[in-house]
Amino acid sequence: MCGIVGIFDIQGGRGIDRDLLGRMNQRQFHRGPDEGGVHTEPGLGFGHRRLSIIDLSSGQQPLFNRDKTVVVTYNGEIYNFQALRAELEALGHRFETHCDTEVIVYAWEAWGEACVERFRGMFAFGLWDRTRRTLFLARDRLGVKPLHYAVLPDGCLVFGSELKALLAHPGLPRRIDPQAVEDYFAYGYVPDPKTIYRDVYKLPPGHTLTLRRGGPVGAPVAYWDVPFAVRENLDEAQVRGELIERLREAVDIRRVADVPLGAFLSGGVDSSAVVAMMAGLSEQPVNTCSIAFGDPAYNESRYAAEVAGRYHTHHRVEQVDPEDFSLIDRLAGLYDEPYADSSALPTYRVCELARKEVVVALSGDGGDETWAGYRRYRFHGYEERVRALLPLGLRRPLFGTLGRWYPKADWAPKPLRAKATLEALARDSVEGYFHGVSLLSDVQRGRMFSPGFKRELQGYHAVEVLRGWAAKAPTRHPISLAQYLDLKTYLPGDILTKVDRASMAHALEVRVPLLDxxxxxxxxxxxxxxxxxxxxxxxxxxxxxxxxxxKNILYRPKMGFSIPLAAWFRGPLQAKLRAAVSGPALAGSGWFDMDYLKAMLDQHQSGIRDHSAGLWALLMYESFLRLDP
Incomplete structure (x- = not known):
């Protein structure tokens, strides 16, 4: 796993500032502490930080083909590289290393832009073909690996694994995008292809971007999508057998490494499944790790211990300090833009723990999105049945009125918390799903933002992110559509971003077999x-x-990977939160109604309402505003 950067003069062959490229590269030292490399030529500069995983003695980057006309800087793993190498050798290509990186340059020579369709793995790379005068950027299908880019006012394109690499360039515009702020407070992250900055983008998962010197900067092009082409009349016993074989193979190809390898083991279904498959494939005990919490409501360690005992893994567990607040101020620097998933804290700690034993860890991420594991899918299915009974013209006034009048009962048993359901039923399918996944509701965001900020939005609403993907979806089935929306937004924007930044902060490579x-x-x-x-x-x-x-592992209630925010904000973090939310950074932006923010604080800290999710989002946004990019 690595970090990549690049500078490309779109219109000509101006000289590249090698020192600047080096500084951009060093901003990502944590992603690849083993080696660093820089290449410059007229109009092009590539940088690379390497975390050595395969072929430790060679494979340094940027890496060239034999005649030095094609060069690549690459982050990731291509698991089928050996089969591709054999195919390319049969076509006459000669290899000088045993690493997967070299496959990319010859795959480009053989198949051009279609090369990415042959790659099985996680990757983000930039490739320059001097003969074709072409820069080619690519990102893997599900978005496991990140890639950011921007076109600068001087006509150069810059790209990098993390935003911090681009921010090292003095020519990068740093204007905050109001639409991205609206998205952030709705979703808790900034969905692809936006970043928090107007002029910087994420290359979407499953997309490539091709630039020819002297030509225009076009839009990214999709090369893959999730099909959702349902096959009927299947034999369930046969499907179960095929599932295990496919899962075992997806795990097996991710065990290739020349460094110590292990797995996260939370005790949930997905990570336990991965460990079970690994144990069946390995002659040696699997290295596993988990973290424990003092609060039983957040502690799954005994379930992890059960799986570790069954498969005789070399298991390491550490208890997290219940008042471990030291990371809060560091999160903004890790993610470079506002990011409000509080499970980033325990994720950082479990990556820190794993790195003490291994360099590569397999995780169970992706199981909920692909197998419909989230409770919200079930609730969405129920709501869709009701929506099917009444047209929107009747539902909107009926349930809208009921939702407005029904009290917000955070304190009540779950069956009595009907306000969100009534509000969702007053909306169409996509709006309803958006309402269910929103961090802060439309009403809350409407009250939180200032009139000036609303003018900046010019009518934009965060639901447009989901509407855009829903229009492209290959399915109309309510559950499949919800999964598709999550695969395009929540999975890359939240889950995979969280794991990438937390793991790479410790130079740990994480592989995700459930997203094969x-x-x-x-x-x-x-x-x-x-x-x-x-x-x-x-x-x-x-x-x-x-x-x-x-069955104790498979069928117990889902716990998640969370922290006791509500209690923290009423206890040890009370003063810190109040200083941040009422402080000069948020007030100085002019984009918030400070009286409403104070009301949120007062209601939460008095116990009247639970505003912990929204207050955490504000705390993280305030930390971002105080960053020195």
Whole structure:
């Protein structure tokens, strides 16, 4: 795993400032502490920080083809590189290393832009072909690896793994994008392709960007999508067997490494499934790790210990200090833009723990999105049944009125907290799903933002992110559509971003077998009833795993990976939160109604309402504003 940067003169061959390129590269030292490399030529500069995983003695980057006409800087792993190498050798290409990087340059020579369709793995890379005068940027199908880029006012394009690399360039505009701020407070992250800055973009997952010197800067082009082409009349027993074989193979190809390898083991279904497959493939005990919390409501360590005991793993567990606040001020620097998933804190700690034993760790990320494991899919399905009974013209006034009058009862038992459901039923399908996943509701954001900020938005609403993806979706089934929206937004924008930054802060490579793209394609084409049946998410996945994991692991209530924010904000973080939310950074932006922010604080800290999610988002945004880019 690595960090990449580049500078490309779009219109000509001006000289590249090698010192500047080096500084951009060094901003990502944490991503690749083993080696660094820089290449410059007229109009082009590539930089690379290397975390050595395969072929430790060679494979330094930027890496060239034999005649030095093609050069690549690359972050990731291509798991089928050996098969591709054999195919390329049969076409006459000669290799000088045993690493997967060299496959990219010859795959480009053989297949051009279509080369990415051959790659199985996680990757982001920039490639320059001097003969074709072409720069080619690419990102893997699911967005496991990041890639940011911007076109500067001077006509150069810059790119990098993390925003901090681009921010090292003095010519990068730093204007905050109001639409990205609206998105952030709705979703808790800035969805692709936006970043917090108007002029900087994320290359979307499953997309490439091709620039020819002297030509225009076009739009990214999609090369892959999740099919959701449902196959009917399947034999469930056969599907269970095929699932295990596909899962085992996806895990197996991710075990290739010349450095110590292990796995995260939370005790949940997904990480436990990965460990079970690893144990069956390895002659040596699998290295596993987990973290424990003192509060039983957040502690899954005993379930992790059960799986570790069953498979005789070399298990390491550490208890997190229940008042470990030291990371809060560091999060903004890790993510470079506002990011409000508070599970970033324990994720950072479990990556820190894993790196003490291994350099590569397999994770169970992606199982909820692909197998419909989130409770919100079930609730969305219920709401869709009601929506089907009444037209929107009747539902909107009926449920809208009920939702406005129904009290916000954070204190009440869950069955009595009907306000959000009533509000969702007053909306169409996409609006309803958006309402369910929103960090702060439309009403809350409307009250939180100042009139000046609303003018800056010019009518923009964060639901447009989901509407855009829904218009492209290959399915109209309510559950499959919700999964598709999450695969395009929440998975890359929140889950994979969280793991990438937290792991790379410790120079730890994380591989995600449940997001193996052939496996994702296959699962997407299974009938929705095999994923969500009644109240049971991941239905067939859990059934297939019954020979490998106990029912105590498979069928217990989902806990998640969270921290006690509400209690923190009423206790040890009370003063810090008040200083941040009422401080000069938020007030000075002119984009917030400070009286409403004070009301949120007062209501939460008095126990009247639970505003912990919104207050955490404000705390993280305030930390971002105080960053020195």
């Amino acid at each position: 793209h052939p496996l994702v394609e296959w699962v997407s084409c299974l009938p929705p009833a095999l994923k969500l049946r009644g109240t049971e998410g991941k239905f067939l996945f859990k059934q297939a795993l019954e020979p490998y994991l106990s």
